[in-house]
Amino acid sequence: MAGAFLRARALSKSFRGLRAVSDVSFDVPAGAIHALIGPNGAGKTTTFNIVAGVFAPDAGGVTLDGVELVGKRPEDICRAGVGRTFQIVKPFRGMSVQENVAVGALRWTSNTREARDYAADTLALLGLADKRAMSPDHITLPDRKRLEVARALATKPRLLLLDEVMAGLRPTETDAMVATFQKLNADTGVTILLIEHVMRAVMALSQRVVVLNHGEKICEGAPADVVRDPAVLECYLGEPAPHA
Ligand SMILES: Nc1ncnc2c1ncn2[C@@H]1O[C@H](COP(=O)(O)OP(=O)(O)OP(=O)(O)O)[C@@H](O)[C@H]1O
Numbered sequence: 266m267a268g269a270f271l272r273a274r275a276l277s278k279s280f281r282g283l284r285a286v287s288d289v290s291f292d293v294p295a296g297a298i299h300a301l302i303g304p305n306g307a308g309k310t311t312t313f314n315i316v317a318g319v320f321a322p323d324a325g326g327v328t329l330d331g332v333e334l335v336g337k338r339p340e341d342i343c344r345a346g347v348g349r350t351f352q353i354v355k356p357f358r359g360m361s362v363q364e365n366v367a368v369g370a371l372r373w374t375s376n377t378r379e380a381r382d383y384a385a386d387t388l389a390l391l392g393l394a395d396k397r398a399m400s401p402d403h404i405t406l407p408d409r410k411r412l413e414v415a416r417a418l419a420t421k422p423r424l425l426l427l428d429e430v431m432a433g434l435r436p437t438e439t440d441a442m443v444a445t446f447q448k449l450n451a452d453t454g455v456t457i458l459l460i461e462h463v464m465r466a467v468m469a470l471s472q473r474v475v476v477l478n479h480g481e482k483i484c485e486g487a488p489a490d491v492v493r494d495p496a497v498l499e500c501y502l503g504e505p506a507p508h509a
């Protein structure tokens with residue numbers, strides 16, 4: 266099918282016999298915002314890790330703009346235009362917030378002043394301008410999530426993979442981050458795939474949602490349809506259900 270910017274084809278990945286991701290396929294067109302949802306342990310982060318080159322899949326492939334990513338190293342996938350955040354935030358501890366973001370910009374410039382300036386602009390975009398000089402150890406968890414986003418954005422990705430970056434934010438903070446992503450997407454055309462439990466954000470941001478459960482894709486569609494799908498509602502039984 267033409268038009269897919271990111272294409273995952275029949276991805277499977279097992280860990281010691283556990284099928285973490287099982288025959289998962291999906292497409293994300295250029296410039297779109299799509300979401301990947303599902304209960305804890307559904308295989309969402311593993312799917313991201315396959316796209317980002319952290320794990321090779323046991324089977325299947327991933328293309329970005331027609332170029333195969335499976336087999337490439339994470340740094341080469343970053344250079345190909347994939348920026349990702351980590352669910353468990355991993356800032357460089359000996360560096361300031363701004364230096365952490367400047368490291369991302371050094372992917373496309375060797376001019377450290379340009380990298381620092383770009384980092385400052387990116388931090389301002391995420392409401393972190395006044396935390397620039399601080400250590401990542403001394404900012405709150407929601408701010409560390411914003412820092413993760415800034416670090417990924419500073420690489421100037423064509424595809425941005427966001428892993429639960431709105432977890433722990435207050436509703437007004439969630440709305441602010443949603444607006445930031447909408448503006449970024451409109452201004453730069455960056456394609457976004459987000460993993461998110463905060464349905465308020467999923468509903469507001471994504472045109473299409475893929476639902477995983479026990480590693481399998483159980484549903485795909487518009488957000489309003491997906492949250493009414495019986496199989497989706499059932500897989501959330503005994504878990505915090507998707508909520509607005
Ligand atoms: N590196 C690993 N080694 C072994 N098992 C793993 C590894 N990474 C993930 N798993 C297992 O694979 C399954 C899917 O995990 P994954 O992190 O992809 O889920 P998730 O959908 O991101 O869940 P959550 O919403 O809790 O973040 C889980 O059973 C998990 O324990």
Ligand SMILES: [Mg+2]
Nearest residue numbers: 309310311352
């Ligand atoms: Mg996860």
